[in-house]
Amino acid sequence: MSSYHLNYLEQLEAESIHIFREIAAQFERPALLFSGGKDSITLVQLAKKAFAPGKIPFPLVHIDTGHNFEEALQYRDWLAKEVGATLIVRKVEDTIKQRNLTEPKGKFASRNWLQTYTLLDTIEEFKFDACIGGARRDEEKARAKERIFSVRDDFGQWDPKLQRPELWNIYNGRIHKGENVRVFPISNWTELDVWNYIKTEAIPLPSIYFSHEREVIVHEGQLIAVSPFVTIEPNDIILKKMVRYRTVGDMTCTAAVESLATTLDEVVDEIKATRISERGETRIDDRVTEAAMEDRKKGGYF
Amino acid sequence: MDILRFITAGSVDDGKSTLIGRLLYDSKSILADQLEAIEKSTKNKANGEIDLALLTDGLRAEREQGITIDVAYRYFTTPRRKFIIADAPGHVQYTRNMITGASNASLIIVLIDARQGVVEQTRRHSIIASLLRIPHVVVAINKMDLVDFSKEVYDQIVADYSEVARQLNLKDITYIPMSALQGDNIVDASAKTPWYQGKPLLEFLETIELSKDVNLEDPRFQVQYVIRPQTEDLHDYRGYAGKVISGIYKKGDKVLVLPQQIETTISKLEIAGVETDEIFAPQSAVIHLQDDIDISRGDSIVRVDNVPQTATEMEVLLCWLDDKPLQTGNKYLLQHNSRLVKAMVRNLEYKLDVNTLQRQPVEGSVKLNEVVKATIKTAAPLVFDHYEQLSGNGSAILVDETSNSTVAAVLLS
Numbered sequence: 070m071s072s073y074h075l076n077y078l079e080q081l082e083a084e085s086i087h088i089f090r091e092i093a094a095q096f097e098r099p100a101l102l103f104s105g106g107k108d109s110i111t112l113v114q115l116a117k118k119a120f121a122p123g124k125i126p127f128p129l130v131h132i133d134t135g136h137n138f139e140e141a142l143q144y145r146d147w148l149a150k151e152v153g154a155t156l157i158v159r160k161v162e163d164t165i166k167q168r169n170l171t172e173p174k175g176k177f178a179s180r181n182w183l184q185t186y187t188l189l190d191t192i193e194e195f196k197f198d199a200c201i202g203g204a205r206r207d208e209e210k211a212r213a214k215e216r217i218f219s220v221r222d223d224f225g226q227w228d229p230k231l232q233r234p235e236l237w238n239i240y241n242g243r244i245h246k247g248e249n250v251r252v253f254p255i256s257n258w259t260e261l262d263v264w265n266y267i268k269t270e271a272i273p274l275p276s277i278y279f280s281h282e283r284e285v286i287v288h289e290g291q292l293i294a295v296s297p298f299v300t301i302e303p304n305d306i307i308l309k310k311m312v313r314y315r316t317v318g319d320m321t322c323t324a325a326v327e328s329l330a331t332t333l334d335e336v337v338d339e340i341k342a343t344r345i346s347e348r349g350e351t352r353i354d355d356r357v358t359e360a361a362m363e364d365r366k367k368g369g370y371f
Numbered sequence: 372m373d374i375l376r377f378i379t380a381g382s383v384d385d386g387k388s389t390l391i392g393r394l395l396y397d398s399k400s401i402l403a404d405q406l407e408a409i410e411k412s413t414k415n416k417a418n419g420e421i422d423l424a425l426l427t428d429g430l431r432a433e434r435e436q437g438i439t440i441d442v443a444y445r446y447f448t449t450p451r452r453k454f455i456i457a458d459a460p461g462h463v464q465y466t467r468n469m470i471t472g473a474s475n476a477s478l479i480i481v482l483i484d485a486r487q488g489v490v491e492q493t494r495r496h497s498i499i500a501s502l503l504r505i506p507h508v509v510v511a512i513n514k515m516d517l518v519d520f521s522k523e524v525y526d527q528i529v530a531d532y533s534e535v536a537r538q539l540n541l542k543d544i545t546y547i548p549m550s551a552l553q554g555d556n557i558v559d560a561s562a563k564t565p566w567y568q569g570k571p572l573l574e575f576l577e578t579i580e581l582s583k584d585v586n587l588e589d590p591r592f593q594v595q596y597v598i599r600p601q602t603e604d605l606h607d608y609r610g611y612a613g614k615v616i617s618g619i620y621k622k623g624d625k626v627l628v629l630p631q632q633i634e635t636t637i638s639k640l641e642i643a644g645v646e647t648d649e650i651f652a653p654q655s656a657v658i659h660l661q662d663d664i665d666i667s668r669g670d671s672i673v674r675v676d677n678v679p680q681t682a683t684e685m686e687v688l689l690c691w692l693d694d695k696p697l698q699t700g701n702k703y704l705l706q707h708n709s710r711l712v713k714a715m716v717r718n719l720e721y722k723l724d725v726n727t728l729q730r731q732p733v734e735g736s737v738k739l740n741e742v743v744k745a746t747i748k749t750a751a752p753l754v755f756d757h758y759e760q761l762s763g764n765g766s767a768i769l770v771d772e773t774s775n776s777t778v779a780a781v782l783l784s
Contacts (some may be wrong), residue, residue, distance in 0.1 A: 073585075073587050073619060073651045073652075074373070074582060075373070075653070075654065076372055076373060077372050077373050077374045077452075077453045079654075080373065080374050080653065081374070082655075083614065083653055083654050083655045084653075084655075086643070086655035087595070087614045087655050090595040090596040090612050090613070090655070091595060091596075091709070093596055094595055094596045094668050094709065117643075118643035118644065119612070119643075119655070120598060120612075121641075121643050121644025121645075122598075122600060122605060122608065122644045123598050123599070123600035123602075123605070123608075124600065206444045206446070207446045210443070213443045213444055213445065214442070214443045214444075220775075233776055233777040234467060234470070234471040234692045234768075234777050234780070235471065235777075236470065236471055236474040236766070236768055236777070236780050237474045237475060237762075237763070237766045238475070238614070238708070238763075239706055239707075239708060239766070239767070239768050241706060241768060241770055241775070241777045243704075243770060243775040244775060245775060256444075257444070257446075257455055259446050259448065259453075261448065262453070345404050346404055346405055349404030349405065
């Protein structure tokens with residue numbers, strides 16, 4: 070093997086850095102949508118590398134549902150300071166008040182869907198023309214068909230039938246006023262690729278990705294953290310378990326995994342051995358309907 | 372471990388979905404909950420086996436409207452390699468879909484139904500593979516179970532396809548007899564084809580040599596973005612960020628900035644902020660030059676002893692991808708990697724029939740899925756290579772300035 074050879078993670082990294090530089094060059098006001106999850110943490114690492122030694126030339130934007138894990142919020146603030154990026158936080162709570170929206174009801178009342186309102190308002194407020202997201206095509210079948218540069222209309226809607234052909238490594242980010250583009254630099258990464266990259270790069274993660282003790286209830290086989298945002302009913306049994314999170318979203322729609330893994334090596338080994346998909350194991354919201362993601366994307370979701 | 376990107380060409384009838392499903396299933400890329408969902412959908416099947424084709428089932432919008440959206444990407448990994456499949460449907464809008472999916476592929480699997488042999492569709496897919504210069508071709512002769520794993524049938528198809536390949540000048544072709552449905556010659560060598568000495572499909576995909584596909588001979592680099600931090604400690608920093616399209620660059624190399632035609636020397640090279648002595652394809656890197664030159668996005672940096680063409684008029688093969696036909700008098704934007712210039716299409720020389728490869732006179736407009744030979748005139752010079760010789764620096768797209776759509780794939784020559 071010649072020394073002029075990139076391993077698969079280096080190839081993926083080179084492709085993503087290329088995409089980041091295209092974004093910075095083609096758009097006036099890009100923003101990186103940051104959730105505190107491992108995928109957006111990976112995005113920040115790639116953006117850092119793409120523009121080094123300069124700073125990341127766009128802000129990190131967090132659409133805060135108010136249902137976050139405290140550890141993820143602390144990490145978010147730390148990371149923004151660490152990379153010297155501007156952090157913009159907009160709260161779903163405020164959107165609900167301003168727009169007189171109805172809070173979702175139920176045991177796991179999730180504001181996940183309402184995020185779309187806050188996101189579109191934030192895009193409008195800052196006139197963002199490109200929003201960078203950490204979606205991966207291996208996650209789900211609607212995403213498998215979405216472009217790396219995904220053009221959205223004035224309402225943020227994705228129309229799968231009107232996608233631009235995306236050829237070679239040439240990205241066409243031209244848009245009309247009012248439209249914006251969602252860009253997914255890690256489209257071609259799988260969950261395991263992200264974990265392996267985090268391990269190789271020794272990227273620090275929020276503590277909830279590692280084993281810790283937590284009070285949970287068991288709901289349809291999934292472990293849900295006890296929190297003020299989840300309705301605990303009399304017949305719920307609260308257990309103390311050693312858990313970690315495989316993905317980090319809202320406390321209302323993210324399930325924990327029983328685990329004793331306390332290091333990245335141990336976590337990656339567990340992910341390799343698992344026989345259940347990331348969404349299947351940890352996302353409560355996707356189990357509602359088979360086409361849940363397709364519907365949300367068409368409605369302007371990430 | 373590296374990455375193999377491949378495209379599967381064929382229709383549902385050829386067993387394409389079953390083949391992809393089989394690869395995902397047998398490489399254990401399908402997890403328990405995903406399998407459970409498939410099993411639910413398969414409950415009507417009498418034999419109790421799961422329907423592997425459902426693993427690549429589309430969106431609800433597709434099912435409701437009976438359409439298929441161009442390309443879906445699938446992923447699987449074995450201990451040897453990561454695989455990215457561009458899954459392009461064979462029927463509807465075939466040329467557009469295939470070109471989109473094939474543009475990044477280094478291998479194509481052409482599926483042939485053993486009962487049907489080489490048909491028009493086989494020919495069409497192979498023509499596109501040949502136009503786009505996909506380096507490796509696997510001819511998957513599928514549904515061998517339906518012809519009793521007959522060596523005669525297999526030999527006949529190999530003979531027929533060899534003739535197609537000869538006409539199209541396709542190189543590196545591998546024939547594999549298989550049954551995607553029953554798993555013969557997919558992961559393990561099948562006992563039913565003792566006459567077949569080659570590798571099963573997955574092993575072949577895992578072991579095919581890819582390092583030679585990367586051109587390390589001709590250094591090509593286009594500036595994507597200029598990094599100028601303009602902070603106190605970095606106020607003199609000016610780095611040209613871009614991807615090494617091909618070749619190797621070393622610190623101290625004498626280079627030419629094009630189209631300006633200015634000679635200078637590489638003073639420093641960086642990858643992700645870390646200094647290095649050399650950079651190579653396909654790395655994303657930063658180049659520093661000795662002299663202060665006005666360089667912006669889209670400019671090329673090449674070695675003085677290995678220079679591509681610079682021109683404002685060039686012959687091209689255009690694959691039209693838009694519902695609106697080509698208007699020869701109109702101005703379009705041509706995007707060549709990161710370089711954007713105004714362009715006009717002139718002299719439509721001939722139309723290429725993608726089913727027969729015959730050249731026909733262009734009568735009327737150029738419509739969706741049609742391929743034409745033409746001349747393009749650009750408002751500013753392009754620095755490029757022949758697509759056939761160096762595809763990474765010989766490909767471009769046309770963008771309609773009024774709709775912003777990507778309307779054509781352009782192969783430069």
